[in-house]
Amino acid sequence: MAVLTRPFVPEDAEACGAIVAITPLWQRYKLTAAAAAAQLIAAHARGETVTVIESDSQVAGFAWVVPAGAFGMCPYLRRIVVAPDQRGLRLGAQLLRAVEEHSAKLATDLFLLVSDFNADAQRFYKREGYEEVGRLADFVLPGVAELIFRKRVRAVPT
Numbered sequence: 636m637a638v639l640t641r642p643f644v645p646e647d648a649e650a651c652g653a654i655v656a657i658t659p660l661w662q663r664y665k666l667t668a669a670a671a672a673a674q675l676i677a678a679h680a681r682g683e684t685v686t687v688i689e690s691d692s693q694v695a696g697f698a699w700v701v702p703a704g705a706f707g708m709c710p711y712l713r714r715i716v717v718a719p720d721q722r723g724l725r726l727g728a729q730l731l732r733a734v735e736e737h738s739a740k741l742a743t744d745l746f747l748l749v750s751d752f753n754a755d756a757q758r759f760y761k762r763e764g765y766e767e768v769g770r771l772a773d774f775v776l777p778g779v780a781e782l783i784f785r786k787r788v789r790a791v792p793t
């Protein structure tokens with residue numbers, strides 16, 4: 636399996652949108668393939684950072700970071716996903732590593748939100764060194780809390 640991470644190009648949008656649309660998490664948030672693809676094209680045009688992971692030359696997932704999306708100070712990982720048939724192969728960890736290396740050039744911390752019901756992703760993030768620092772009840776969906784996760788990606792000089 637040949638795996639590489641690279642910057643998103645608009646031609647990736649359709650494949651990325653399709654991965655989002657077949658993921659039950661975002662079906663619950665009513666996010667369609669077309670809307671997810673349009674979000675990525677717009678984010679890319681605004682200069683936000685979208686990183687694609689390829690496996691054997693096929694788009695296998697992506698991560699989208701808003702550079703000062705957390706409090707106007709720190710990068711915010713807005714979305715990360717790996718195609719369902721490629722999960723559990725450490726592609727997500729590799730994608731996260733690329734995001735963290737990029738984020739460390741911008742600020743000391745990286746933030747993300749994860750749904751309270753998404754236990755698999757919470758386990759994934761905790762194993763990758765993230766800690767829960769807060770929760771936003773009813774923030775996106777009624778009855779669902781978005782947990783705020785944070786990782787220090789660059790040492791702070793003392």
Ligand SMILES: CC(C)(COP(=O)(O)OP(=O)(O)OC[C@H]1O[C@@H](n2cnc3c(N)ncnc32)[C@H](O)[C@@H]1OP(=O)(O)O)[C@@H](O)C(=O)NCCC(=O)NCCS
Pocket residue numbers: 658660715716717718721722723724725726727728729748749750753755756757758759760
């Ligand atoms: C979370 C996600 C990006 C991780 O990518 P990945 O390539 O599967 O992750 P890795 O192989 O590096 O690590 C595997 C870990 O991911 C988590 N995971 C989440 N969903 C999983 C799935 N369907 N299959 C396997 N692992 C999954 C588990 O914690 C797993 O660890 P475990 O072995 O302790 O169960 C990916 O599973 C995914 O796209 N999930 C659906 C979308 C999502 O929840 N995104 C995060 C929103 S905040």
